[in-house]
Amino acid sequence: MPMTRPLISVSGLYKQYLVNVPVLKDLNFSIESGEFVAIMGHSGSGKSTLMNILGCLDTATAGHYYLQDRDTATLSSDELAMLRNQLIGFVFQGFNLLPRSSLLENIALPLLYAGKSKAERREKALLMLNRVGLAEFGERRPNQLSGGQQQRVAIARALVTDPKLILADEPTGNLDTQTSEDIMKIFQDMNEEQKITIILVTHEPDIAAHAKRMILVRDGQIESDQTT
Amino acid sequence: MIIGALLGEGWAAMLANRMRTLLTMLGMVFGVGAVIMMMAIGQGAELMVNESIASMGSNLFIVLSGSTSAGGIRQGSGTVPTLTLADAQAISELPEIAAVAPNISNAAQLIYAANNWSTQVSGTTPAVIDVRDWQVVAGEAFKDSDIRSATRVLLIGQTVVRNLFGDENPVGKIVRVKNSPFLVVGVLAQKGQSLDGRDQDDTVLVPITTAQRQLFGNQFPGMVRMIMVKAKSAEVMAKAEQEMNELLHTRHRIHADKDNDFTIRNLTAVAQAAASTTEAMSTMLGAIASVSLLVGGIGIMNIMLVSVTERTREIGIRMAIGAKNRDILLQFLFEAVMISLVGSFIGAALGVACAYFYSQINDTLVVVTLSSVLLAFGVAASVGVFFGFYPARKAANLKPIEALRFQ
Numbered sequence: 001m002p003m004t005r006p007l008i009s010v011s012g013l014y015k016q017y018l019v020n021v022p023v024l025k026d027l028n029f030s031i032e033s034g035e036f037v038a039i040m041g042h043s044g045s046g047k048s049t050l051m052n053i054l055g056c057l058d059t060a061t062a063g064h065y066y067l068q069d070r071d072t073a074t075l076s077s078d079e080l081a082m083l084r085n086q087l088i089g090f091v092f093q094g095f096n097l098l099p100r101s102s103l104l105e106n107i108a109l110p111l112l113y114a115g116k117s118k119a120e121r122r123e124k125a126l127l128m129l130n131r132v133g134l135a136e137f138g139e140r141r142p143n144q145l146s147g148g149q150q151q152r153v154a155i156a157r158a159l160v161t162d163p164k165l166i167l168a169d170e171p172t173g174n175l176d177t178q179t180s181e182d183i184m185k186i187f188q189d190m191n192e193e194q195k196i197t198i199i200l201v202t203h204e205p206d207i208a209a210h211a212k213r214m215i216l217v218r219d220g221q222i223e224s225d226q227t228t
Numbered sequence: 229m230i231i232g233a234l235l236g237e238g239w240a241a242m243l244a245n246r247m248r249t250l251l252t253m254l255g256m257v258f259g260v261g262a263v264i265m266m267m268a269i270g271q272g273a274e275l276m277v278n279e280s281i282a283s284m285g286s287n288l289f290i291v292l293s294g295s296t297s298a299g300g301i302r303q304g305s306g307t308v309p310t311l312t313l314a315d316a317q318a319i320s321e322l323p324e325i326a327a328v329a330p331n332i333s334n335a336a337q338l339i340y341a342a343n344n345w346s347t348q349v350s351g352t353t354p355a356v357i358d359v360r361d362w363q364v365v366a367g368e369a370f371k372d373s374d375i376r377s378a379t380r381v382l383l384i385g386q387t388v389v390r391n392l393f394g395d396e397n398p399v400g401k402i403v404r405v406k407n408s409p410f411l412v413v414g415v416l417a418q419k420g421q422s423l424d425g426r427d428q429d430d431t432v433l434v435p436i437t438t439a440q441r442q443l444f445g446n447q448f449p450g451m452v453r454m455i456m457v458k459a460k461s462a463e464v465m466a467k468a469e470q471e472m473n474e475l476l477h478t479r480h481r482i483h484a485d486k487d488n489d490f491t492i493r494n495l496t497a498v499a500q501a502a503a504s505t506t507e508a509m510s511t512m513l514g515a516i517a518s519v520s521l522l523v524g525g526i527g528i529m530n531i532m533l534v535s536v537t538e539r540t541r542e543i544g545i546r547m548a549i550g551a552k553n554r555d556i557l558l559q560f561l562f563e564a565v566m567i568s569l570v571g572s573f574i575g576a577a578l579g580v581a582c583a584y585f586y587s588q589i590n591d592t593l594v595v596v597t598l599s600s601v602l603l604a605f606g607v608a609a610s611v612g613v614f615f616g617f618y619p620a621r622k623a624a625n626l627k628p629i630e631a632l633r634f635q
Binding site for chain 2: 052055057058077078081082084085086090096097098100101109110112113114115118157161
């Protein structure tokens with residue numbers, strides 16, 4: 001048992017949408033700060049639901065989810081919004097960029113909700129855009145970029161508030177193999193260099209292979225939990 | 229969230245759907261335009277009524293002498309000359325009274341050179357200038373000395389000037405009234421129509437003594453038909469009326485059980501009735517126009533509801549990256565208020581322009597006051613907040629995951 005408490009601690013977690021049809025059944029696990037975890041499973045296995053709960057987008061029906069020692073069930077929607085803003089960065093399969101806003105505006109948006117000044121927002125957004133290698137495209141709209149480029153913008157947005165945890169839901173699902181490798185490289189780098197905890201949801205074994213720990217979910221339960 | 233960013237987001241959202249924003253705004257444009265134009269027309273009408281009231285003289289009473297009663301048949305007021313110059317003098321000494329002008333008038337034919345004209349000839353005193361707020365624009369008014377010596381001088385109204393003299397300057401000319409020569413000493417300012425449509429300028433004024441002794445020969449010397457009385461202020465009108473009543477009762481020795489031989493009429497009351505009628509009309513016009521503001525507001529609510537549904541996914545993304553409920557609420561509320569304010573700005577300009585053209589075409593008075601423009605803006609902003617709030621709250625209360633999954 002390490003001296004510090006784990007970043008994520010889940011105990012007896014249940015989730016059901018319909019009565020008597022649980023999607024998640026009695027999940028128990030913890031994730032330490034700095035881990036790179038892949039959550040695998042077929043569609044319908046409940047891995048996306050788990051992901052949404054870990055990301056504080058959804059709440060559990062029963063059981064406890066502690067994020068940095070805070071029981072998320074007791075937090076108000078504003079407190080959850082603050083957690084998502086400051087502690088968590090999301091990367092989605094469909095990129096989820098705002099189509100009407102420029103890349104810089106998209107990246108700066110989390111800082112706006114964090115209450116940062118205009119100058120600070122711009123400076124930080126430029127820095128992040130530069131880091132994902134798209135510095136010259138700052139004023140473009142998302143639909144003027146390729147899928148891989150859009151996903152890099154989404155990663156820049158996720159990282160702009162210096163989160164402890166990145167949740168990536170099928171981040172390479174819409175990308176070709178080469179681009180997928182590039183994106184996964186970025187994840188690996190940030191895990192190794194910045195010690196950011198990464199939770200990756202995927203059903204592709206090659207993608208999951210980049211992670212150091214693999215949790216296999218089947219029918220709402222953990223089937224295996226291996227560290228490679 | 230920061231105001232500047234909210235404005236930017238609102239502006240971007242308005243530009244994103246230009247046609248829809250424009251159509252939504254039209255409701256506010258017409259609403260605010262109608263309110264401003266209607267209020268301008270209403271206030272113009274009020275101003276015109278107030279001007280004609282002012283032309284009559286303010287805080288005015290008319291004391292009429294009594295009626296004859298022969299064999300049970302009673303004639304109208306003024307048929308028996310029960311009021312005297314001495315009564316007028318006594319009334320003028322009351323503390324609430326500013327000025328008093330006795331009057332005896334009749335129609336007479338005026339002749340100047342080849343022209344003649346029948347008009348109202350009123351015998352009165354110089355105080356009439358003060359009582360009726362009537363200026364002398366050329367020459368000067370007759371004086372108290374003219375009253376004492378009953379000189380044949382007259383002040384001439386604009387309509388009479390036009391009909392007898394045309395372009396000639398009447399001051400110093402001799403006019404014949406009932407075959408007596410009268411010297412024109414002054415010309416009265418234009419007063420226009422009275423409230424009942426009478427031409428107030430179709431008249432000449434002569435000293436009251438001259439009228440009594442030389443024009444309308446009367447068996448009771450010193451009698452007058454009516455006395456015009458001006459009170460010192462609107463506040464003392466009631467007290468002045470009561471005191472005049474008591475004074476005349478005493479002077480005419482009327483017993484408590486007998487009818488008065490005089491009538492006191494408060495002209496201001498008539499004027500106030502006319503003024504409050506136009507005021508009520510102008511309020512009603514404004515109220516009807518406000519209904520269109522309400523309709524415009526409902527239009528905004530409708531579009532905002534559509535917009536919230538369309539942008540559910542965007543709301544989900546914003547929530548995922550840390551937007552609080554309040555941030556989403558303010559974003560949509562700002563958008564609604566901005567549409568409403570931009571619309572009312574255009575509407576205000578349109579309303580002022582329409583009011584101007586209306587006044588040009590119909591040659592009437594319209595008054596656009598700052599307060600009516602500010603009122604329209606204030607109402608428009610409140611309409612934006614009121615009708616924007618429900619859709620904004622709907623957006624803010626979405627669950628992050630449901631909004632994010634929305635297709």
